[in-house]
Amino acid sequence: MLFNSLPFLFFIVLFAAGWPLARRRDGSRWVYIIACSLFFYGWWNWKYVPLLVATALVDFAAGLAIHVWRKHARKFLLASILMNLGVLGYFKYWFAVASAIDVTSRQLGVPLGLHVERWILPVGISFYTFQSMSYTIDIYWGRLTPTRNPLHFLAAISFFPHLVAGPIMRAGKLLPQLLSGNPASGGAKAEGLRLLVHGYFKKMVIADNLSGLVDSAFTSPVSFHSGFEWWVIMAMFSMQIYCDFSGYSDIGRGIARWCGYDFGVNFRHPYAATSIREFWQRWHISLSSWFRDYVYLPLGGSRGSEVATCRNIAVTMLLSAIWHGAGLTYLVWGALHAAYMIAGRFASGALAAVAPWLRALAGRPLLWVQVMLAWVFFRASSTEQAAEIAGAMFGMRSLAMGLSRTALFFLVVGIVHEVATYFLDRREPEQLIRTAEALGLAMLVVACVFLRGPAGAFIYFQF
Amino acid sequence: MEQGERRQSGSWHPYLVMLLAGVAIAAVAALRAPEGTATPLVREQFWLRKVEQPAAYEMVLAGDSRVLCDLSPAVMSAVTMRKTLNFAFNFTGYESRYLEAIEAKLDPTVPAREIVLGITPRSLTPLNMRVSGFLEESDRPASERLATRYLGGELSRLRPFVLGSIAVASSGRTSAKNFYPDGLMAVELNPPDPDFDLNTYRTIFVGNKVSEPSIQQLLRKVRSWTDSGVRVYGFRPPVAPRIFEAESMSGFNEQRFVKGFEAAGGKWLRPDASGVVLADGSHVTASNVPEFSRRLAAAIVAARARTGTSAPDAMPIS
Numbered sequence: 001m002l003f004n005s006l007p008f009l010f011f012i013v014l015f016a017a018g019w020p021l022a023r024r025r026d027g028s029r030w031v032y033i034i035a036c037s038l039f040f041y042g043w044w045n046w047k048y049v050p051l052l053v054a055t056a057l058v059d060f061a062a063g064l065a066i067h068v069w070r071k072h073a074r075k076f077l078l079a080s081i082l083m084n085l086g087v088l089g090y091f092k093y094w095f096a097v098a099s100a101i102d103v104t105s106r107q108l109g110v111p112l113g114l115h116v117e118r119w120i121l122p123v124g125i126s127f128y129t130f131q132s133m134s135y136t137i138d139i140y141w142g143r144l145t146p147t148r149n150p151l152h153f154l155a156a157i158s159f160f161p162h163l164v165a166g167p168i169m170r171a172g173k174l175l176p177q178l179l180s181g182n183p184a185s186g187g188a189k190a191e192g193l194r195l196l197v198h199g200y201f202k203k204m205v206i207a208d209n210l211s212g213l214v215d216s217a218f219t220s221p222v223s224f225h226s227g228f229e230w231w232v233i234m235a236m237f238s239m240q241i242y243c244d245f246s247g248y249s250d251i252g253r254g255i256a257r258w259c260g261y262d263f264g265v266n267f268r269h270p271y272a273a274t275s276i277r278e279f280w281q282r283w284h285i286s287l288s289s290w291f292r293d294y295v296y297l298p299l300g301g302s303r304g305s306e307v308a309t310c311r312n313i314a315v316t317m318l319l320s321a322i323w324h325g326a327g328l329t330y331l332v333w334g335a336l337h338a339a340y341m342i343a344g345r346f347a348s349g350a351l352a353a354v355a356p357w358l359r360a361l362a363g364r365p366l367l368w369v370q371v372m373l374a375w376v377f378f379r380a381s382s383t384e385q386a387a388e389i390a391g392a393m394f395g396m397r398s399l400a401m402g403l404s405r406t407a408l409f410f411l412v413v414g415i416v417h418e419v420a421t422y423f424l425d426r427r428e429p430e431q432l433i434r435t436a437e438a439l440g441l442a443m444l445v446v447a448c449v450f451l452r453g454p455a456g457a458f459i460y461f462q463f
Numbered sequence: 464m465e466q467g468e469r470r471q472s473g474s475w476h477p478y479l480v481m482l483l484a485g486v487a488i489a490a491v492a493a494l495r496a497p498e499g500t501a502t503p504l505v506r507e508q509f510w511l512r513k514v515e516q517p518a519a520y521e522m523v524l525a526g527d528s529r530v531l532c533d534l535s536p537a538v539m540s541a542v543t544m545r546k547t548l549n550f551a552f553n554f555t556g557y558e559s560r561y562l563e564a565i566e567a568k569l570d571p572t573v574p575a576r577e578i579v580l581g582i583t584p585r586s587l588t589p590l591n592m593r594v595s596g597f598l599e600e601s602d603r604p605a606s607e608r609l610a611t612r613y614l615g616g617e618l619s620r621l622r623p624f625v626l627g628s629i630a631v632a633s634s635g636r637t638s639a640k641n642f643y644p645d646g647l648m649a650v651e652l653n654p655p656d657p658d659f660d661l662n663t664y665r666t667i668f669v670g671n672k673v674s675e676p677s678i679q680q681l682l683r684k685v686r687s688w689t690d691s692g693v694r695v696y697g698f699r700p701p702v703a704p705r706i707f708e709a710e711s712m713s714g715f716n717e718q719r720f721v722k723g724f725e726a727a728g729g730k731w732l733r734p735d736a737s738g739v740v741l742a743d744g745s746h747v748t749a750s751n752v753p754e755f756s757r758r759l760a761a762a763i764v765a766a767r768a769r770t771g772t773s774a775p776d777a778m779p780i781s
Contacts, residue, residue: 439483446491
């Protein structure tokens with residue numbers, strides 16, 4: 001079920017109607033969360049509900065086993081990780097890997113005749129397997145005591161506001177919150193409303209109105225647009241993917257706030273960063289902090305030599321790229337970010353010593369160029385297309401500009417909205433709503449209805 | 464406000480903000496002008512009705528927006544004496560699902576069945592095969608169909624504003640669309656502008672040429688229809704001279720296509736389009752639709768007569 005669909009409107013109204021009653025009693029709260037979340041998930045494809053429940057139950061059992069039989073904890077952890085990665089790998093990567101093996105074997109003259117069947121990717125699988133894995137790893141590291149009630153764990157994993165496109169909620173953070181049935185405070189509801197309204201505005205008005213031009217540009221021949229137009233198109237895509245994904249996160253967070261729970265910030269104005277490192281501290285925070293805690297730091301982080309640190313950065317960024325998809329384009333996207341981060345490590349130190357003002361002045365524009373170039377690979381259908389677009393952008397053979405004025409209008413709206421919320425977000429999150437803000441929020445809701453673009457699925461559903 | 468909390472003076476409860484937004488939405492919805500005035504049918508209901516039409520017609524008009532906006536089934540059926548449906552959609556190509564759907568609208572129990580295909584270069588391009596108004600309308604989720612069926616009129620007031628039409632209005636022009644139950648979407652642009660759509664036609668064929676496999680697929684279908692006794696007519700809807708010139712970028716070879724079309728058993732028609740006013744250069748203006756429809760219907764009747772299979776119930780042109 002999409003947050004921006006009519007069925008969800010009915011679903012959320014019914015959920016909200018039952019929640020005040022269900023939340024009060026411990027037993028009913030868990031059952032209500034699980035039942036509603038599985039219905040929400042099953043609306044898309046009910047056949048994958050058992051997969052979600054089964055992976056959660058296996059990790060629940062693994063968590064208990066790790067805690068109880070410490071001697072064999074490593075084996076149980078390995079089993080849990082292998083199960084999660086196996087499921088993820090099967091649904092997400094098997095088709096690409098098997099196809100590649102099949103093609104190669106045929107080219108080598110020893111056809112293996114692999115039966116390659118493409119499965120529908122269970123929506124949200126990358127998110128909930130990572131949530132589940134963090135649970136068993138945290139128990140193994142002794143950071144978390146496992147819950148003894150499978151309903152508690154299943155509710156934490158399947159809670160619908162974060163289920164299909166994050167934020168990646170670690171059980172250690174969400175489980176203790178779900179134990180409480182306290183109602184949301186007035187401040188929490190004010191924050192929840194802000195998140196919902198801005199989230200829907202970002203998705204329905206900005207992202208959906210930019211998607212048409214971006215999609216059409218990427219399905220047309222590259223030469224159809226001038227180099228200058230490609231820069232503008234990539235600015236539009238940068239805005240679209242940010243508004244689409246952060247909009248989804250905000251809507252999920254907003255619903256959770258109304259239920260009395262706090263998911264934490266997942267996007268903190270990433271394009272306001274002045275370096276790639278800072279960008280990743282602001283973009284999809286729940287995923288980047290997952291990779292930091294479960295990959296980068298266990299590899300040694302920045303504690304070793306420069307070479308080891310660079311290797312750790314590269315491995316982390318490449319794994320993050322693979323998390324997004326099996327295509328070569330994602331790998332190049334990850335490799336570019338790794339290269340930026342490694343180059344940034346050396347450059348920022350030197351720059352701070354020689355001309356600290358230059359970093360402040362040129363940091364943001366440089367970051368935008370780097371990120372836009374990397375997004376080309378993320379969005380393109382092939383590395384050849386991406387290389388051609390990058391060539392057009394840097395070749396700048398033509399400055400012609402004939403893009404739709406409507407799309408340009410929504411790019412400007414996106415920029416204005418982002419700058420405004422950058423400053424508005426400096427206040428206390430739970431600050432009550434004043435008259436001017438009430439009018440502003442009402443106007444944004446009106447815009448969501450009358451300026452909405454063609455409804456599309458959220459980009460991150462495919463991951 | 465929850466227990467133990469006191470609302471600060473001047474602050475708004477979130478429910479009150481939602482109420483304010485609801486009132487504002489209701490006000491805009493109530494004040495906005497309806498899209499058309501000629502029929503009570505709103506756009507969403509029009510498309511749903513079209514997609515869900517039963518297999519009950521003797522003549523089906525198919526194609527992209529240039530059939531959708533140019534041909535009135537009411538006028539044509541009076542001339543051809545055939546129960547007619549305009550089954551055309553915006554930016555639609557002759558892909559397999561659409562071809563099947565056209566056939567499915569014909570009444571299988573009547574002997575005299577006819578299909579009229581509006582052939583535009585755009586309807587034979589890969590873009591229209593992929594991004595098609597027919598596919599979009601056919602694939603609407605059940606929840607949307609349900610909402611349209613029962614709340615169509617009310618929901619249409621919540622339809623998003625199209626910024627492009629605001630730009631048209633600000634340029635001093637007026638435009639209107641009227642949706643008819645028989646499948647015609649009549650358009651008006653006042654004053655008419657033959658170059659209004661020119662830029663679209665100059666760009667749409669860049670990297671998007673007429674596809675030979677699509678032509679062959681269409682011709683195979685024409686052959687199977689004619690073999691099963693369905694009469695198939697084809698024509699090229701009228702277009703302004705500069706747009707016609709822009710269409711040459713598509714690689715469409717009309718002569719060759721007509722040859723193939725007739726070899727597949729179809730009849731190619733050349734209805735007289737002289738004096739027909741085009742609203743935007745590629746769609747007949749609403750007031751001229753009856754006249755153009757009458758001329759095409761006359762051409763069909765004449766074609767029937769030429770092949771010696773003229774239906775006894777065919778009427779002369781009024």
